[in-house]
Amino acid sequence: MTLLDEPAPIAPEPVPTPTVQRVRSWKIDMPYLTHADLRPVKWHLYLAFIGLLLGVLMGFLQAMERGGANLYDDVPVIETYYQGLTLHGVALALVFTFSFANSFMTLLTMRGFGRPMASRGLLEASLWCGWAGTALAAWAILANKATVMFTFYAPLGATPAFYIGAVLLVVSTWLTLANQLLTLRAWRRDNVGARIPLMSYTSIVTMLMWFLASTGIAVEVLVFLLPWSLGLRDAVDPQFTRILFWFSGHPIVYFWLLPIYVSWYTLLPRQVGGKIYSDGLTRIVFLTFLLLLPVGVHHQFTDPGIPFSSKTIQWLLTFGIFFPSMVTAFSVVAALEQGGRKRGGRGWFGWITKLPWNDPSVAGQLLAGLAFALGGASGLINASYTVNLVVHNTSFIVGHFHLTVGTAVGLSIMAISYWMVPYLTGKQLFAPGLAVAQVWAWFIGVLIFARGQMWGGIDGVPRRTQLRDAVYYGDNDWGTATLFTAVGGLIMFVGGVLFFVVIVGTIFNKRVVSETQVIPVAEIEHGSRSTWRVLDSLGTWTIIAVVLSVVVYGEVLAHYLPLTEVSPPIRPW
Amino acid sequence: MKIERYERWFLIAVAVALLLAVAALLATIAGEHAAFPESSERIDPALISSTAPFDQPGVYPRDDGGYDVIMIARTWAFEPAEMELPVGATAHFRIASVDVVHGFKIPDTNANAMIIPGQVTELEVTFDEVGPHSVICHEYCGIQHHIMGGVINVVGGEG
Known part of the structure; x- marks a missing residue:
């Protein structure tokens, strides 16, 4: 039984053979780039690694707390569980993911268009915004002036530097989009009537989606929280700032995920010897995320100030997101199957074992995809609306998002780094065997960890809680679930440490690469010649997305306004 | 645009599964009276302790056999923190926060709500199991968030 071994009905579009460029001591497949174009890409990636390192270290302290060993009195700088947890969330959910997106989407935009980014100034500006924003937010948290979690719900009031840092991190992503759009315009001038290359298209839609989505957080911080923290505004409406937060707070998960989708769709097939399944469906999947922005209220089913009608409308729209996820499941698995069969795989499942599991970049992304199946479910x-009443704000949610952003995204970023760091530094990957062990350690760890968190959550374990000291801990039967969480978390920590051994070993590796470094660009089975042209009209789709968001959130605001601005900033930490 | 035969059938199956899930959830909303927390009024947190009914938190019997529970959430306690209700009783909670955002969760029931300054959180909970039930603040509310809890003792023998 083979599904996909038929010859392609439409001839695949040839991928142009890369000519070689020498970047200092090593060669890459983009002859049009110089070191100055690649340097910001590399330093955005290093900033992502710093975010990951901080997050992994805090994760260790949290896992130990679940195991019964409270280390916060023994470690320097981090005074409390909640201060560490805030650093964990900000470093991973904002710094790690945003910086990787800035890095990876810039690199692939250049590769897709076959030209450097239009503006070196914007490249540098984005980089500086990212580093400065991280420095400000990190200082605020480490000085214990912003123990507000990465969601910073008012009336918890952080020091102004925290909000300015968050703004700069978001601005760094806007500057990347601006640069992509300038590059698109320049490319269109030179390629009149041509289809936007799929890799650049998906990279641009990712950043465009997040730009529209981030307007909620931008208004929340710039109009309300920052002036409020500076004393220019006496009080804010905590229900309203939550509505603004979650307008961005749901699509932020698309922003974490879509750079990984770009890799799964346009690169991973090449890495396993398969082809991208369908150009058109890939574009449609990305556009669906652009259109389905207004679903944030599904994070607020239990909020008192939002009416039943808004919750119902956005619940139904939320279910729409399942559709592109299932298209992705089919398309990516089809590409993998094609690769596995070309490598000699037979039968229903035999192709899976033939995939190049000894390549850490492939193994990590395959395991990340498996975790995403569980995370998506x-x-x-x-x-699921009524079912949400059981799990909302419990550790079930924590289990869920460590499978999705923590592994589908986080482990994929680590796996992509295994080809990207050699590409950007000209150094050979250090200890590839250890890198394979690393991705397995993370994967096994997260399965145990998520099992514990989800089990506990269904039994009522709250999230964001110093659980072993909770007054109600002994009254509930949570011991086994908590043990799973602790053990799984510690195994993930081992996986995290191994990642830094491999990456630091690579950056400082004395052995340089001898062959040309190549981005694994996949060919397309059903190419853009059979794809609707209208999918490339990004301006039109942007207008439709904005109108849809205005209509859906207009319904929320029509019920909600006027504001109840009653809360001054409070610092209960 | 070309869509493979297998993929077309797969997508149709996904769409059907989603519609069935929506139908099942609609049935639970209509049939089980799954009550989402709502707010019929707004309140200034600074005035809560001097505004009825929150000036006198506690448990009050209703004419319909249920109970009104008037509750205040503050860093880091519920008031009242302990209460007793008969098994099978429906409690009509009205909860307001005097400071930051708090949470309200009772394991093994449908009780799950946010308590947001400026809003009055209203929800109905029916207690079917005898014994102590933890009341848990499940939203981070400051450095002692984990000591914010209460107990509802559900006692048997009524009706």
């Missing part, structure tokens, strides 16, 4: 549970 649990996401459907979270979104």
Whole structure:
């Protein structure tokens, strides 16, 4: 039984053979780039690694707390569980993911268009915004002036530097989009009537989606929280700032995920010897995320100030997201199957074992995809309205998002780094065997960890809580679930440490690469010649997305306004 | 645009599964009276302790056999923190926060709500199991968030 071994009905579009460029001591497949074009890409990636390192270290302290060993009195700088947890969330959910997106989407935009970014100034500006924003937010948290979690719900009031840092991190992503759009315009001038290359298209839609989505957080911080923290505004409406937060706070998960989708769709097939399944469906999947922005209220089913009508409308829209996820499941698995069969795989499942599992970049992304299947299913549970009453704000949610952003995204970023760091530094990957062990350690760890968190959550374990000291801990039967969380978390920590051994070993590796470094660009089975042209009209789709968001959130605001601005900033930490 | 035969059938199956899930959830909303927390009024957190009914938190019997529970959430306690209700009783909670955002969760029931300054959180909970039930603040509310809890003792023998 083979599904996909038929010859392609439409001839695949040839991928142009790369000519070689020498970047200092090593060669890459983009002859049009110089070191100055690649340097910001590399330093955005290093900033992502710093975010990951901080997050992994805090994760260790949290896992130990679940195991019964409270280390916060023994470690320097981090005074409390909640201060560490805030650093964990900000470093991973904002710094790690945003910086990787800035780095990876810039690199692939250049590769897709076959030209450097239009503006070196914007490249540098984005880089500086990212580093400065991280420095400000990190200082605020480490000085214990912003123990507000990465969601910073008012009336918890952080020091102004925290909000300015968050703004700069978001601005760094806007500057990347601006640069992509300038590059698109320049490319269109030179390629009149041509289809936007798929890799550049998906990279641009990712950043465009997040730009539209981030307007909620931008208004929340710039109009309300920052002036409020500076004393220019006496009080804010905590329900309203939550509505603004979650307008961005749901699509932020698309922003974490879509750079990984770009890799799964346009690169991973090449890495396993398969082809991208369908150009058109890939574009449609990315556009669906652009259109389905206004679903944030499904994070607020239990909020008192939002009416039943808004919750119902956005619940139904949320279910729409399942559709592109299932298209992705089919398309990516089809590409993998094609690769596995070309490598000699037979039967229903034999192709899986023939995939190049000894390549850490492939193994990590395959395991990340498996975790995403579990994470996606649990996401459907979270979104399921009445079922949400069981799991909302419990550790079930924590289990869910460590499978999705923590592993589908986080482990994929680590796996992509295994080809990207050699590409950007000209150094050979250090200890590839250890890198394979690393991705397995993370994967096994997260399965145990998520099992514990989800089990506990269904039994009522709250999230964001110093659990072993909770007054109600002994009254509930949570011991086994908590043990799973602790053990799984510690195994993930081992996986995290191994990642830094491999990456630091690579950056400082004395052995340089001898062959040309190549981005694994996949060919397309059903190419853009059979794809609707209208999918490339990004301006039109942007207008439709904005109108849809205005209509759906207009319904929320029509019920909600006027504001109840009653809360001054409070610092209960 | 070309869509493979297998993929077309797969997508149709996904769409059907989603519609069935929506139908099942609609049935639970209509049939089980799954009550989402709502707010019929707004309140200034600074005035809560001098505004009825929150000036006198506690448990009050209703004419319909249920109970009104008037509750205040503050860093880091519920008031009242302990209460007793008969098994099978429906409690009509009205909860307001005097400071930051708090949470309200009772394991093994449908009780799950946010308590947001400026809003009055209203929800109905029916207690079917005898014994102590933890009341848990499940939103981070400051450095002692984990000591914010209460107990509802559900006692048997009524009706």
